[in-house]
Amino acid sequence: MDLVLQLLFTGIGIGAVYALVALGFVLIFRATNVVNFAQGEFSMVAAYLMVVFAVDLGWPYWLSFLIALGGMALLGVIFNLGVYYPLRHRSFLPVIIATIGASILLANSVLAIYGPQPQVLQGWFETPGIQLGPVYLDSQYLLIIAVTIALVIFNYWFFEHTLLGKKLQATSQDKEMASLLGISVSTMIMITFIYSAVLGGLAGILVAPVLFVSIQMGSTIALKAFAATIIGGFGDVAGAIIGGLALGVIETFGAAYISVPYKDGFAFLVLIAFLVFRPQGIFGERVAEKA
Amino acid sequence: MKLTRRDFAAGLAAGLAAPYIIKSARAEGAATIKIGMCAPVTGPAAESGRYAIQGAKIALEAVNKAGGILGKQAELVIEDDQTTNPGIVLAFSKLAAQPDIVAFLGSIRSTQVHAMAPDVLKLGKPVMIGGTDPNLTHMGNQWLFRFRPNDSYSGRVIAEYGVNTLGKKKWAILHSTDAFGTAGGKALAAALEKLGCPAVLDQGYANQSQDFTPVVLAIKQSGADILGSYFTFENDLGIFARQLRQLGVNIPWVGSPSIVNITALKLAGPALYNTFGVADYAEDSSDAAKAFGKAYRDVVKVAPDNQSSWTYDAVSVLSAAINKAGSTDPAKIREAILATKKFPGAEGEYNFDQNGDGLHGYNIVKNDKGNIVFDKHIEFTD
Structure with a gap:
């Protein structure tokens, strides 16, 4: 039982990281109908920004955190204007390829500045973790789980109970209709990119003390987060969270009871299995094509 | 003048032979002796490439101060291998096209040495390497000479130290599932079998794992009293080390060279305190290693590691061999390198065997609160 509890905690912790990045995927997909393959690199860039401010410059952690998130917001603006906006009238394929190109550019730019060696970023807490009976709770994973829960609540409130949230939802559902209703579609998409970049950055900063700061950290997480969005139902916020958590728990238990290398x-x-038997994911609605 | 058939044949022969004679004469008669070097100047290993070049340059400076090679000053010609296999093939072909280069330094990465090996065989000139895949010197390529102990020794040394020095018999083996980790894990398991202590757990893991909780719990449940490991990437090592300690596993741990790597020490911090590692370069292991450490620090201002020590030794041994051969003829250089015995290098004492392996053992070092301290050297003669 001790083993199960320990694995469950770790699985949920790792799953929460996937869920945070998956959330960024979903928000951009809902707003633009394209998958942003640079979402993982957003996490990596934010983690390196923390290294710049908190480690290299020695600024206070909270200040570095705010600056890093501010930097991510700016990156969201640049990304929207430089990658999405020029291709917005094209089909989804050129935009997806552009996001892949942008992810390569981001990774190599950081590589050129910082080199390939991983960097260390301290966590928020002095204490690495607490022993709760037979289970060791890593303080950083506790923080990640808490932030994920908070974001689920915030997203619900924001999208369901604020005017801006409703405008964003309207834009994601039908851009033409939203435009006819006087909503500035380009502004809404800009806001979505900013929010997604900040979310991705938040995931990167939170996970960096556990996985270290490296060029590959973003792509490794993003691949799993992408799988999580499909499992949860592409385009569904709750699905991204549930998909991420489920993936974390499944792989942790799978490693413990079946095979670590696999x-x-x-x-x-x-x-x-989901693509074959339930392609719309857990929460997605079935889309039928008319003959 | 009448051109006879004999004159024509002689002229033709002279014409065909001329380029080779000129090439040979240029190498012998050149103002300097040139040594080619393929190094990762760019790419993911650019940082270690810098160390490798520094090691070679420090050795070359010492050689030149002591009179040079065959009475001439020696010179290093460097080409960027871009840390890739195609990159090193291109870099080597550029160097190989220069006939006045008498010998070469290849890569520390076995995969890159494998990539360039067919061209080395075709060229027929000596190439010093740092790759540790045992096959490199056992695949019929007589022009490869290794300046680090090969992987078959690391497993034997880890087992020998854990069983006979630390007195531990219940082993857990943890290794990456890539070529390096699998070969290392197998070598360690075989060595433990031979010592009568088969491993109670032999666990592989995929590179770039974000979580090692299942692995740590498996080690805990196995009842192992010692851990032997082969980690490929330092970030995996760092994550595992932290989780191992957090989950309360404090058994002795003897690891492959990455456990004493500067990056690993930085990432894992106290989680690696009191662990042991095999290291081909340990500063306190010999007078030659100390001398290199001092020379390197004076120039580079940081502590050296095996990235620079093997190139330092390669240039030192190669220069001595050419001087001993009294010629830049590749076959004579080869014979002189293979005849090198009891040569005191930074990595250890070089005793070349007929395969081209210069070293036959490893140093064991201990992580003493973040400082890497030499413990003992274990050498094999078989």
Whole structure:
């Protein structure tokens, strides 16, 4: 039982990281109908921004955190104007390829500045974790889980109970209709990119003390987060969260009870199973094509 | 003048032979002796490439101060291998096209050495390497000479130290599932079998794992009293080390060279205190290692590691071999390198075997609160 509880905590912790990044995928997909393959690199860039301000410059952690998130908001603006906006009238394929190109550019730019060696970023807390009976709770994972829960509540409130949230929802559902109702579609898409970049950045900053800061950290998480969005139902906020958590728990238990080397395989096995038997995901609605 | 058939044949022969004679004469008669070097100047390993170049340059400076090679000053010609296999093939072909280069330094990465090996064989000139895949010197390429102990020794040294020095018999083996980790894990398991202590857990993991909780719990449940490991990437090592300690596993741990790597020490911090590692370079292991450490620090201002020590030794041994051979003829250089015995290098004492392996053992070092301290050297003669 001790083993199960320990694995469950770790699985939920890792799953929460996937969920945070998956949330960014979903928000951009809902607003623009394209998948942003640079979402993982947003996490990586934010983590490196923390290294710049909190480690290299020695600024207070909270200040570095705010500046890093501010930097991510700016990156969201640049990304929207430089990658999405020029291609907004094209089909989804050129935009997806542009996001892949942008992810390569971001990764190599950071590589050129910082080199390939991973960096260390301290966590928020002095205490690395607490022992609760037989289970060790890593303080950073506790924080990640808490932030994920807070974001779920915030997203619900924001999208369902604020005018801006409703405008964003309207834009994601039907751009032409939203435009006819006087909503500035380009502004809404800009806001979505900013929010997604900040979310991705938040995930990167939170996970950096656990996984270290490296060029690959974003792509590794993003791949799982992408699988999580498909499992949860592409375009569904609750689905991204549930998909992420489920993936974290499945791969942790799979590694413990079946095979460690094939840990990543379990995540993608579940993904394939969903694509075959339930392509719309857990929360997605079935879309039928008319003959 | 009448051109006879004999004159024509002689002229033709002279014409065909001329380029080779000129090439050879240029190498022998050149103002300097040139040594080619393929190094990662760009790409993911650019940082370690800088160390490798520094090590070679420090050795070359010492050689030149001591009179040079065959009475001439020696010179390093560097080409960027871009840390890729195609990159090193291109870099080597550029160097190989220069006939006055008498010998070369290849890569520390086995995969890159494998990529360039066919061209090395075709060229037929000595190439010093740092790749540790045992096959490199056992695949019929007589022009490869290794300046680090190969992987078959690391497993034996880890087992030998854990069983006979630390007195531990219940082993857990943890290794990455790539070529390096799998070969290392197998070598360690085989060595433990030979010592009569088969591993109670032999666990592989995929590179770039974000979580090692299941692995740590498996080690805990196995009842192992010692851990032997082969980690490829330092960030995996760092994450595992932290989780191992957090989950209360404090058994002795003897790891492959990455456990004492500067990056790993930085990432894992106290989680790696009191662990042991095999290291081909340990500053306190010999007078030659100390001398190199001092020379390197004076120039580079940081502590050296195996990225620079093997190139330092390669240039030192190669220069001595050419001087001993008295010629830049590739076959004579080869014979002189293979005849090198009891040569005191930074990495250890070089005793070349007929395969081209210069070193046959490893140093064991201990992480003493973040400082890497030499413990003992274990050498094999078989």
